[in-house]
Amino acid sequence: MTQQPASVPVLSAESIQQRDNPYIMTVRRLFQHRSAQLGMALLGILIICAIFAEQIAPFDPIVPLKNVKRRDVACIHLLGCPAEQQEHLMGIDGNSRDLFSRIIFGARLSLIIGISTVSFAIIIGCFLGAIAGFIGGWLDDLIMRSLDVLMAFPSLLLAIAIVAVLGPGLINALLAIAIIEIPIFARVVRASVLSVKELDFISASRSLGASELRILLTRILPNALTPLIVQGTLGIASAILSAAALSFLGLGAEFPTPEWGLMLGEERNSVFNAPHLVFFPGIAIMLTVLSFNLIGDGLRDALDPRLANHGA
Amino acid sequence: MKRLSVLLSLVMLASIVLTACGSAPAATEAPAAPPTEAPTAVPAFAPAKLEAPDCNYGGNIKSIEAVDELTVKFTFCAPEPAFIAKVGSVEAFDIYDEGYLKEIGGDAAKLNENPVGTGPYIVKEWVRGDHITFEANPNYFGTKPANTTFILKWNKEAAARLLDLQAGNVSGIAEVTSDDLATIAADANLKLAPRKINNFLYLGINNAIPPFDNEKVRQAFAMLINKQQIVDDFYAPGSVAATQFVPPGVKPGYTDGFVDTTYDVAKGVEMLKAEGFDFEKEYTLSYAERTRPYFPQPTKIAQAVQAQLAEAGIKVKLEMEEWATYLPATREGKKELFFLGWSEDYPDATNWYDVFLMGTSKSFGAPFSDMTELISKAGKSGDPVERQKMYDEVNKLYAQHVPTIVIAHGTVNQAYLATVENVEIGPYNENFPQMKTPDGTVIFSQDGEPVSLMCADETDGNSFRACNLIFSKLYTFTTTSIAEPDLAESCTGNADATEWTCVLKKGVVFSNGAALDANDVVASFSIGMDYKNPLRKGNTGAFQYFKDLLGPKVINQPAE
Numbered sequence: 001m002t003q004q005p006a007s008v009p010v011l012s013a014e015s016i017q018q019r020d021n022p023y024i025m026t027v028r029r030l031f032q033h034r035s036a037q038l039g040m041a042l043l044g045i046l047i048i049c050a051i052f053a054e055q056i057a058p059f060d061p062i063v064p065l066k067n068v069k070r071r072d073v074a075c076i077h078l079l080g081c082p083a084e085q086q087e088h089l090m091g092i093d094g095n096s097r098d099l100f101s102r103i104i105f106g107a108r109l110s111l112i113i114g115i116s117t118v119s120f121a122i123i124i125g126c127f128l129g130a131i132a133g134f135i136g137g138w139l140d141d142l143i144m145r146s147l148d149v150l151m152a153f154p155s156l157l158l159a160i161a162i163v164a165v166l167g168p169g170l171i172n173a174l175l176a177i178a179i180i181e182i183p184i185f186a187r188v189v190r191a192s193v194l195s196v197k198e199l200d201f202i203s204a205s206r207s208l209g210a211s212e213l214r215i216l217l218t219r220i221l222p223n224a225l226t227p228l229i230v231q232g233t234l235g236i237a238s239a240i241l242s243a244a245a246l247s248f249l250g251l252g253a254e255f256p257t258p259e260w261g262l263m264l265g266e267e268r269n270s271v272f273n274a275p276h277l278v279f280f281p282g283i284a285i286m287l288t289v290l291s292f293n294l295i296g297d298g299l300r301d302a303l304d305p306r307l308a309n310h311g312a
Numbered sequence: 313m314k315r316l317s318v319l320l321s322l323v324m325l326a327s328i329v330l331t332a333c334g335s336a337p338a339a340t341e342a343p344a345a346p347p348t349e350a351p352t353a354v355p356a357f358a359p360a361k362l363e364a365p366d367c368n369y370g371g372n373i374k375s376i377e378a379v380d381e382l383t384v385k386f387t388f389c390a391p392e393p394a395f396i397a398k399v400g401s402v403e404a405f406d407i408y409d410e411g412y413l414k415e416i417g418g419d420a421a422k423l424n425e426n427p428v429g430t431g432p433y434i435v436k437e438w439v440r441g442d443h444i445t446f447e448a449n450p451n452y453f454g455t456k457p458a459n460t461t462f463i464l465k466w467n468k469e470a471a472a473r474l475l476d477l478q479a480g481n482v483s484g485i486a487e488v489t490s491d492d493l494a495t496i497a498a499d500a501n502l503k504l505a506p507r508k509i510n511n512f513l514y515l516g517i518n519n520a521i522p523p524f525d526n527e528k529v530r531q532a533f534a535m536l537i538n539k540q541q542i543v544d545d546f547y548a549p550g551s552v553a554a555t556q557f558v559p560p561g562v563k564p565g566y567t568d569g570f571v572d573t574t575y576d577v578a579k580g581v582e583m584l585k586a587e588g589f590d591f592e593k594e595y596t597l598s599y600a601e602r603t604r605p606y607f608p609q610p611t612k613i614a615q616a617v618q619a620q621l622a623e624a625g626i627k628v629k630l631e632m633e634e635w636a637t638y639l640p641a642t643r644e645g646k647k648e649l650f651f652l653g654w655s656e657d658y659p660d661a662t663n664w665y666d667v668f669l670m671g672t673s674k675s676f677g678a679p680f681s682d683m684t685e686l687i688s689k690a691g692k693s694g695d696p697v698e699r700q701k702m703y704d705e706v707n708k709l710y711a712q713h714v715p716t717i718v719i720a721h722g723t724v725n726q727a728y729l730a731t732v733e734n735v736e737i738g739p740y741n742e743n744f745p746q747m748k749t750p751d752g753t754v755i756f757s758q759d760g761e762p763v764s765l766m767c768a769d770e771t772d773g774n775s776f777r778a779c780n781l782i783f784s785k786l787y788t789f790t791t792t793s794i795a796e797p798d799l800a801e802s803c804t805g806n807a808d809a810t811e812w813t814c815v816l817k818k819g820v821v822f823s824n825g826a827a828l829d830a831n832d833v834v835a836s837f838s839i840g841m842d843y844k845n846p847l848r849k850g851n852t853g854a855f856q857y858f859k860d861l862l863g864p865k866v867i868n869q870p871a872e
Contacts, residue, residue, distance in 0.1 A: 064619050070545055071491065094491075094612050095619065096545070250601075255615050255630045266611050269471040273491050 029302035036298020042291035050108035057101035058087070061258040064096040071274040090280045094267055095256070099277065102258035103284050109259050110288055113174060113243045114236035120178040121239075122232055125185025126221075132186070133193030134216050144190065147183035155180045159242055163251045170259070173252035177242045181235050188231050192224030230300040237292035244285050260285045357381045360410075360834040362842055362867070364389075370865030374810075376837050378830030382816040391809040393694045394660040399803075400787025400795035401658035401740070403767035403779035404857030407786070407799055409822040410835035418839055418847030420766035427765045428824045429783035430799065432457050432745040441761065446781055451821045454798075457745035458734070463755040464762075464778055470603060473757045477502060477727055483749050484728040484735070486758040487603045490548040496727050505726045509739040510561040510656040511606040512554060514716040515597075515617065520677030521648040528587045530714035534573045535580035536624045542616055543720045546609045550723035557710045558664045559721040564690075564700035565661030567707045581624050591625050598631040599651040600638040603759050604773075605724035606653035614651060617719075636763065639771070640852070645674030655773065656739065659793045661703060662691045663861070669706075669715060672864040673856075676715045683709050694809060738791030741780055768840050769850030771857060786814055786833070799828065843868040 030036050049056055059065060072092040075081040090099035132143040150158070162176035196202065197220055205215050244261025246252035248268075253259035255266070260281040267277035359378035367374060367389035374387040386395065399405050409428050416422035427435050432454060433446035446462040465482060467473050473485040474492055478499070488496060488504070496502045515537065517524050524530060539553035555572035558565045584591075597618065601610045611632070618628045628649070633641070642650050652675070657663050665687040666672075671679030683706055690702035726742070728735050733748040747754050760774040767779035788798040797803075803814040820828035839848045840858035843866050848855065858866055 062619070063622070064616070094609070095615050250632050255611065256618065266615075269469055269489065270491065271471055272474070273471075273495055 026302050030298050033298040033301055035294040036302070039291045039294025039296075039298060042287055043295060046107050046111065046288055046291060049104050050111045053105050053108050057098075057104040058089075059098035059101040061097065061102045061105040062256050065092070065098060066096075068092050068096055070094060070096050071270065071277065073274075073276055091274075091276045093263070093277055094270065094274075097256075099280055102263060103260070103280055105258040106260045106263065106281070106284060107288070109253070109257065110240050110243070110285075113170075113177075114240045114288075114292070117174050117178040117181065117239040117243070118232050118235045120174075121181035121235065122185050122228065124178075125182045126189050126224075126228070128182070129186035129189030130193055130216060130221060130224075133190035134197060134212075134220065140190075143186070147186050150180070151183040151187075153180075155238075156242060156245055159246060160249070160251060163246060168251045168254070170247075170253045170257065173243060173246045176246070177239050180242070181239060184235065185228065185231060188227045189221075189224050192227055193220050196220050196223045226303045230296055230303060233292055233296035233299055237289045237296065240292070241285070241289050357829065357831075360831045360838075362834055362838045364867045369867055369869065371841070371859075371863045371867060371869075373837075373841055373862055373867065376834050376841070378834050379813070381829045382818065384814045384816070384830045384833045386812040386814070388810045388812075390688075391692045391694065392812070393692070393805075393809045394658070394662050395805060395809065395812045396787050396795050396803055397658035397660050398662075398861045400785055400789055400798070401663070401861070402857050403776040403783065403785070404770065404840065404855075404861075405785050405837075406767055406779055406783035407828070407833055407836045408768075408783070408839075409824060409826045409828075410832045411826055412822070412824055413835055413839065413847050418845075418849040420764040420769060420849070420851035423766045424764055427782050428822050428826075430820055430822055430828060431780070431782045431784050433462055433781040434823045435765070435782060436461075438765075444762070444778060449823055451823060453817060453820045455746070458748050459745070459752050459754045461753040462744055462781065463753065464781075465755060465757045466759060466761050466774070467757055468601075468759055470759075473759070474727070476757055477729065480729065482755040482757045483732045483747070484726055484754070484756045486726050486756070487605070487608070488548075488725040488727050489603070489608055490546065491609075493548060493725065496725075501730050502727050503730050503735075505728055505735050505737045506550070507605065507724050507726055507737045507739065508550075509605060509724070510559045510659075511604075511654060511721055512557075512559055512718045513604075513606040513613070513651065513653040513720050513722065514718045516642065516647070516650040516652055516675055516716050517714065518645055518648050518650075518675065518677045519715065520645055520674070523587070523589055524648060525677070526587055527713060528583055529589055530717075531573070531712075532580040532583040532587070532589075533621075534711075534714050534717050535576045535583070536621055536626070537617060537717055537719065538575045538620055539719050540575075541620075542613060545616065546613050547720055548608065548723050548725060552721050554718035554720055556707045557669075557716075557718055558661065558703075558707075562656070562659075562661050562664055564696045565664060565703045567704045570707055573711060577624050584624070584626075591627070594627045594629050595649060596631050596647070597628045597649040597651070598633055598638065598642070598647045600633050600635040602635045604653055605655055606720065606722045607651065608722060608724070610651070613719075617651075635760070635772075640854075642675045643673040643854075643856075645677060647675075650675075657861075658740075658789070658795065661699070665703070665706060666691055666864075667860045669710075670864050672859045680709065680713045680715065683713065736791040738789060739793050740789040741791060742777075743791050744781060764851040766850055768836070768857075769852060769855050784820075799833075841866050843870070 070092060071094055074091040075085050075088045077083060077087050081087065088098055088100065090103060093099050093102065128143050128147065132140040158180050159176040162179060163172050166172035166175065202215060202219055205219050243252055247259045247261030248265040250265065253262045263281040264278055270277045359380065361375060361377035363375040364373060372388050372390055372392060374389050377385050379385050412428045424438065430453065432449055432452045434449045436445040436447045438444045443463050443465040448457045448460055467476065470487065470489045470492065476482045477485045496504055517530055517533065519525050543551050543553045556567060556570045560566050597614065599610055599614045603610065607613065614630050618630055621628050641647060642652060669679060669687055670684050686702045686706050690699045693699050726737060731750055734746050736743040744754060744756065758774055758777060762775040762778040763770055763772060764775060765779055765782065767775055770776065784799045786798060786800040786803060787795040789795055799816055799820060801815040801817050803812050805812045816828060816830060822828065838845045840855040841862060842848065
């Protein structure tokens with residue numbers, strides 16, 4: 001596809017790139033997209049927290065602190081907390097740990113959860129969807145009908161059932177979430193493959209003697225990438241949410257892991273007498289999911305050629 | 313269309329034939345029933361008797377016999393000075409109607425549908441998963457309840473229970489967490505009702521699972537738990553850290569001035585290293601998230617202990633389990649480290665030492681023979697000074713063997729609406745029947761649903777609270793720690809406390825109309841005490857309390 005601009009001889013290389021390079025155009029549209037801007041800003045903060053958690057978090061997220069008051073509210077020096085008192089931006093949790101440090105480390109965990117489950121689901125889903133769409137026939141029916149069955153289940157219930165079989169634990173919960181996301185990606189890929197595989201340039205490739213595998217990998221799949229990117233971004237959001245839900249129910253991360261859903265779950269009885277303990281993990285989950293959803297929406301608009309001239 | 317109607321009629325025909333066949337045996341049974349009923353229509357009292365072949369079966373009951381219609385005699389192999397306190401303690405010793413037990417085959421599931429008892433209330437309905445509604449029992453032999461309706465609800469979440477109370481949906485709640493005490497104290501519409509009961513939370517160690525078969529390892533673990541810190545953080549005011557096996561209120565039993573193993577991480581780690589303890593392995597600490605007087609915040613306490621052990625470099629994985637599967641699993645000896653606790657059933661040391669340290673369950677692995685000998689001797693002695701000496705010795709051995717690590721003795725609070733009058737909370741029971749509300753309905757929210765209403769086969773307080781309202785025992789504890797006669801007029805023991813004769817009250821009637829007689833008492837004890845009793849079905853069939861309080865083994869129990 002990169003050869004195409006080169007075949008237009010009239011304009012200078014620079015202006016061509018500026019106007020026509022689809023990637024740059026997409027990125028530009030994305031950056032102009034209001035909600036995507038907000039989403040990327042939030043995600044940026046999240047990624048910085050995740051990478052530099054050790055440097056940002058003032059305390060160990062797991063070891064209980066000595067000489068602090070359990071469930072103490074936030075102490076911020078700028079907001080009038082006495083200077084001789086140790087600063088705790090979000091207060092202390094029920095086991096005498098610094099809540100802010102736990103939230104920061106939770107960001108790392110949430111990103112790992114979202115990205116790993118979605119990557120797993122994309123790899124498997126892509127493979128199944130591509131085979132189903134490309135080969136077709138009874139194999140298509142077999143794969144897609146079994147995935148339809150998987151999709152017909154309420155996703156969280158299915159995840160709970162899978163974890164119940166595998167046993168509780170973060171890895172098993174991630175596996176369960178990945179499994180429930182597979183059909184979504186398989187469908188997206190299959191739809192793209194079906195729409196592309198009958199086009200003229202595929203026939204051209206075939207008549208030039210390209211093998212079927214080569215056609216699938218180098219001609220068809222790249223064209224399925226666009227919807228996959230959008231779906232993948234939204235998928236990360238739902239994966240983080242599902243993982244938090246499983247942990248909240250005691251089926252995901254184990255104590256004392258600083259996982260946001262788990263933190264919400266263990267402090268659920270503090271909702272009236274120490275609300276900050278459920279407020280901050282809840283806000284963290286919300287903002288993270290929001291950021292991925294906003295970026296996903298922005299990507300969808302940016303990658304849609306029909307909206308290319310309208311902006312957003 | 314035609315074919316379909318033919319098919320349908322065929323199916324109908326087949327179903328008619330099938331139902332006819334199905335009902336055929338029932339029809340042949342029906343005529344057989346009247347002849348068996350005829351003799352019982354004129355009841356000549358045939359005294360029943362349960363007797364052990366000898367005293368070597370491993371339990372303490374020699375025989376239970378109905379002497380006459382209203383007299384029951386309990387004979388023991390060895391002295392049983394705590395008899396009255398024991399039979400008056402837990403709802404496991406509820407008295408059932410013998411005829412009704414036979415009718416339902418001793419099945420708890422059937423009893424749940426229609427619990428026939430002699431208590432102040434009868435069950436109107438049990439909406440599974442939601443509530444049980446009780447109505448005053450018109451035939452009750454004692455003081456009539458002051459309220460006409462009692463509703464028992466449950467909610468696992470402390471915050472939800474408190475919200476229910478604040479909204480006035482319930483009259484009272486159980487198990488107020490220490491974090492909510494300030495909120496309730498500040499609310500003029502609510503009042504706190506402290507419940508003082510001897511109890512403990514322990515970290516159970518199964519000495520059948522390596523490396524905990526090593527006494528030194530267990531001793532080291534005892535040094536690594538900072539009990540005082542846990543009590544300060546999670547328990548209500550008035551709770552104390554444990555220094556020995558029993559709480560301070562258990563006398564004889566508690567050794568005054570006993571010096572506990574001191575909290576010393578460095579020394580504990582050194583000991584573990586000397587024993588070749590594997591610090592790389594991950595050990596599993598199990599618990600059930602079930603708030604009890606001794607376990608106010610399960611998940612937080614479990615995490616605190618996990619963190620304390622982590623300080624010593626020991627990797628511990630927390631495993632949260634459902635209560636219904638958790639308790640049997642610990643008793644079967646499947647858990648290496650676990651949290652459990654105990655609230656006293658009756659004020660005597662036998663309710664502590666005999667229940668836990670005699671090996672009636674496999675929770676801690678094998679019992680220690682030097683301790684069991686002293687404990688069974690002390691339990692059979694009537695002399696408090698002698699008993700105290702023996703228990704002093706047991707307490708020392710306990711610190712040496714470390715079968716468990718007792719962590720804390722908690723105080724717990726219930727909370728009621730300020731409009732509820734006459735609230736009295738005893739160590740064992742609440743005076744629910746005598747509480748008064750403006751509309752005559754008392755609604756109480758506890759933290760879990762009763763498992764079944766056949767409490768002979770239950771062990772948990774949530775079931776006992778319901779059973780206490782429906783059934784009666786020979787003796788009972790109202791809101792004091794002194795057993796008072798209930799179904800019995802009185803029970804009197806002989807000089808060496810090996811024979812106890814109980815005279816029953818006259819004119820007590822079960823809610824199905826049957827009159828209470830001595831055979832009902834024999835039958836009720838037989839299902840628990842006789843392993844081969846045909847009516848010993850219950851809920852799980854364990855009948856644990858009969859082993860714990862009158863055992864350790866029951867009659868006809870097969871060797872393992």
